Amino acid sequence: MAIILFDDDARNTLLPLTYTRPVADLRIGILTIAEKWAKYLDTDFSFITENYLQGKFPLNIQDDNIFINGSVCPDEGIVEAINSLGNGQALRYQDKLIAVKLSDVYAHKFNPFGKYSDETVYTNELVTIKHPEDIFRNNGTELRKDFKLLTQGRKSAQLSSTNTIIGNDFFAEEGAQAECCSFSTLNGPIYLAANTEVWEGTHIRGPFALCEHSQIKMGTKIYGATTIGPYCRIGGEVNNAVVWGYSSKGHEGYLGNAVIGEWCNLGADTNNSNLKNNYGEVKLWDYPSQSMRNTGLQFCGLIMADHAKSGINTMFNTGTVVGVSANVFGGGYPPNHIPDFSWGGADGLVEYGFDKMMETAAKAIGRRPHRNFDEAEKAILTEVYKLTKPYRGE
Known part of the structure; x- marks a missing residue:
């Protein structure tokens, strides 16, 4: 079947x-x-x-x-x-x-x-x-279901005695490493996949999942419900975010109520707002209607598609959508919708040159020895570039 x-x-x-x-x-x-x-x-x-x-x-x-x-x-x-x-x-x-x-x-x-x-x-x-926000808003429910699915009838590997584990719903696969960290499962389970590392001084509250070959850097603060996908490196402060894989947020900065695609990089001190100053409901850019859509949420931060990047000190406003292969940088708040294959920020956006974008994608993927920037990957980005051209105002 x-x-x-x-x-x-x-x-x-x-x-x-x-x-x-x-x-x-x-x-x-x-x-x-x-x-x-x-x-x-x-x-x-x-x-x-x-x-x-x-x-x-x-x-x-x-x-x-x-x-x-x-x-x-x-x-x-x-x-x-x-x-x-x-x-x-x-x-x-x-x-x-x-x-x-x-x-x-x-x-x-x-x-x-x-x-x-x-x-x-x-x-x-x-x-x-x-909708994109359904991913982080349902992440706690799915984390609990997946934790049960993956760990039922199994015994967790032992972590170093330098760690503090609060509660019982904690599971580490063989090869997971952590030193001098705290893990609280009182609000939900915590799962560390094989070959993961949680560096010293990190504090994590569940529900939380760290997928294979990912690292959490020293002094990181993570609140549930958060998932860090495979081959990621994460630092700073993270709250109710889903980072899919092969992406990095290696430095200080806040990421909250967010979804981050694959092959993304958030520069040092990148922050996103997840709450409006007037506590109003957050709107997100909607591709089918080409207009802002009310999410019904008070907390909604950043939605970032694959291969997107942000420069140091980037400030994303509440409810920002960043398209595929966008490169965002500069002072001030960039627009709430940054079209796919755009280059720039608050001072204006131009098209990210296709050849330069492909060169960057090849370098990013080439850093992982088990992944190739093959013809299938190239064909997808080429087609998305064509499909999204009208949204760049050309």
Whole structure:
């Protein structure tokens, strides 16, 4: 049985985060949504997504297939309902197609917006991701679920006795290292993956996850619910943020109520505001409507897509959206929406030269010996550059 994770219209409302990945490749909690489904259903997965993404995220149709909405985070209830589906049967939630089981003949004609003659409505609550802020606002719920999924029946590795661990919901994989740090699980679990390091003087309150090969620098303060993805290096003060992977915030500065994509770098003393001075609801730039959208949130900080960068002392205002491969620098507050492939800040924005951007991306990825800036990666950035050209006012 093949799991095929499909994009629906959430792909558009999650931009710019989904310009470079399918919806199910979003990380929330400890795992990506695709990895969660693989754990729950104990099988591999593939994707139906935009054509230009399929080279990196291929589709694999088999004799029997379960198509699952990539914006849905699994739990035991929905997994049981999906496992009960017969061939040709579909499951719907709030008029959204959640899953359908199809043989290979019909799988090739799959439509994420199609109707099926044999449909069941799922009535329990589900965590679904529709807008970028849904990632940090649901991160605590997903962290707790993933912690249970990954650690049930297992015993944590032992950390050095120089650390203080408060509470019981703490788990370290073999190879995790920490010295002279405090970990409080009173508000949620803490998970340290293999080959991670938490440097001296760090204080962490759960729920929190540190994914493989990541480092937390000396004296860092982290509040839940926060996830640091694989191969990251983080310092300063972090609160309710999700950093996906291969990204760095190596110095002082505040990051709160935020989502940071892959291959990003926040320069020294980069800060984001997450609360307006008048305590009003925060608006975010919305790609489908090309206008500001009210989030309904009082706390909402920075949304930053893949390959974006900020210079030292950058100040991001409340509710700022930074597009793919944007390079932000200079004094003052830059705009609340920085279009993809832009260069500049408060004093104005110009297009980030395509060749220079590709050269920077190649250097960033080349620093990781197990990753390559291959043709699939190049093709994705090339297509996103073309797709986003109108948003740069050209």
